[in-house]
Amino acid sequence: MTIRLTDVHKTYRVGEVANHVLQGVSCTIEAGDYVALMGASGSGKSTLLNIIGGLDTDFDGEVTVCGQVLKRMGDRELSRFRNRTVSFVFQQFHLLPHLPVVDNVMMPSWFDPDRSQLDLHDRARQVLAQVGLAHKAGSTANHLSGGEKQRVAIARAIFNAPQVLLCDEPTGALDSKTGDMVMQVFEELHAKTRDMTLIMVTHAESIAQRCRRIIRISDGAILSGDA
């Protein structure tokens, strides 16, 4: 068992107005699963992803990821958790445009004091090869196409070999052909690293159908797919 959410509530407050984004979400995701979180815009799927990934800690309920209870973790532990245990792939790629591709990929190592500095470049080239971009290692990120940027973002996400890969609409900013190519990358990844749990937020049915399991969310509650 990799991820367990128990009665998770999340409320955004804007002045006096409270927006209950998650209302008692509970679910379990097993290790090595390939899950699509599906729902309409504003349904709370991205919020749920951020909570699982330790980016958002201001919630009620209990979240356990790989045996670690997120609520009990301080900033240092959470940062280490984001560095070692989970990784993100965002819709807008979020690369550092001024840096070469290889440096973008190696970024997680900046914040990993235990990591040997010797094999960083080799590892970066290895993961770039996995996403088919070994030849772009020296290019600066702002010279890449959208699909290439997202593949670099995936390479960065898998650089530290995380146990959970969290993808927030990774194909949302891409055309269908490129999006399909990116999805193939995810599928190949999942096939190769079977222990890695892959959770993908999407509102596209076609994308969700390519995942092994679909959890549907609406108005902050899970409609179906809860295990």
Place this chain on the structure above:
Amino acid sequence: MSLWRTIWAVWGNIRRNRRSFVMASVGLVVGVATGTFFVALGAGVQTKVLNRIYPVNQIEVEPKTVGLMGIREQVLSNDRLGKEMVREFSALPGVTRVYPKLRSKLQARLWGGKSLFGYDARTEAFFDGLDAALLAPELRQVERVEEKRRRRALKRRRTVVCKRDEDCPLGQGCEAETCVDTEYWKRFEHRGIQVPCDAGKTGDAFCPPGTTCSAGVCSTACSGAGTCGAGEACVVDPLCTSPGATGADSERTCAKVCRPSCTPAEGCADAHLTCVATSGGESVCAPTECRLADPRRQLSDRPSDWRGEVVGVCGNGVPWGDPACEFTTCPRGTYCAGRSITHKVGFCEQPVPVLLSPFLIEIFNSSVAESLGLQRLDGVDTLLGFQFRLLFGDSYFADDLPTEVQAAKRAEIVGFSNKALDFGVTMPIDYVRAINARYKGREAAKQFSTFILETEGNEDVAGLIAAVEERGFQLARKSSDARKAADLLFILTAIFAFISIVIAAVAAVNIANTFLMIIAERRYEIGIMRAVGATRADIRRLIIFEAVSLGVFGGAVGELVSFGLSRVVNHLATDHLEVAISKPDDFFVYEPAMLAGAIGIAVLFCIVGALVPAQRAATTDPAVVLTS
């Protein structure tokens, strides 16, 4: 995040935002430049101007005076101003050395300057005496600065071949057939002055303390071996048996006196002394007796009038008294000083080394020169080695002494000092002691006018001033003025330093604003870093390192600007300020601690300016930033 990685990231960020950083550092550069400029100027003026007048660890004290019916009267008795007071001051806490100062108690006139002005200028002469050891460092420094200035002005120097000093330009002497710069500061020492006396009439009463009247001159008396200084011998005064009968019988009273030992082969180190054999078979250096053709022409500017003839020595080797005797003149660098301006006989003496006050030169250049139609003087090298005449016992303001006791001496300018008399000349204290004793009696040579007290450090001075006031003394005018000027300078420096800190503080606000702007622009980047594992401390450290870099950069550029400005000011001062010996070559002192402190303050203000932005960056919510 490792230190290397942090530096690498900071360097990348600075490169990307260089325009913002440069704009943010402008205020900092101005603040640091202003601060270091004025602090360096303050330190320079303190060190190179005020400390030349009186170093912070020296004070000059004089007996207190009180106003009485419009006249200022000295509170202390003159009896208390002797060597006992030197000992008492030496015993005060913190005092390392006491230098007494002795003013002349005799009227005198000065004239000379024909080679400079075209005619001899004449004036009343006032003079005082100081310990040479007190002035040597200052004289050496002034001479070096002036030499550098002269060399700059000349651009390149020509080597002048010579055989005698006279072949060389003023300020140079002949050594190994080449003209070389003379180190005049070394000449400020007692170089021998013979004090005439008459043992039969006045005894030792008109000889300086510690001397006795022997063979018509005051000499250091002794009783036997071991009672003289190192390198001296106690002998029956060789002047008693010298071939030239220079005085009346009553002046030939003989005593045992101390004379420097010598060997006939090597002779005497001092030009005015001659190595003679005594009746006891010892060889000692004795004053060289001489004779003038016309003693009234001693004040002439023609060397033939004052070089005289050495008594007792024939230049062609024939015995003294032989009609074929060819007379020789006094040795190079000396002149024949008659016992008075009516006596034909006297001794070969070296000119009296004197110092002038830079203030005197400034007054001359600014007021006197134009009024009298004379040329202005351009620095030390014009006057170093310049000789003039002094006539003791003659005055424009007081009654003259009888001509039988008036004495003419030649004097040579060997340096400039702020401790020298403002209107007059300063000579080594032994000269003034001898002159005061000769004309006013031994007591006049014992009573010092002021005392310069030297302490280990500035911190001892305040307590010392209180201690000397308890003993009936007060700070002398120059010393008091120097301390007031130092206080004023400190206040001004502090004000400008404060202004520069205010500028730097305002710059810190600008820096804070710049950082806030930069952080707003980089919020996605910060969000990504947080998402891939950066702690809040990592983000905070990144921003603070950028601030430190900005501080080091701004501080260093500010210091460079300050240093450049100081060179401009020095250049302008060289070209446009009146020529003044007290004007230093460089008005600024940049001490490493001050430079490091300025960069430290710049860094501190940058850190202070970046604290709030760093905190804001560290608390950036990656969930909000990355999903918005």
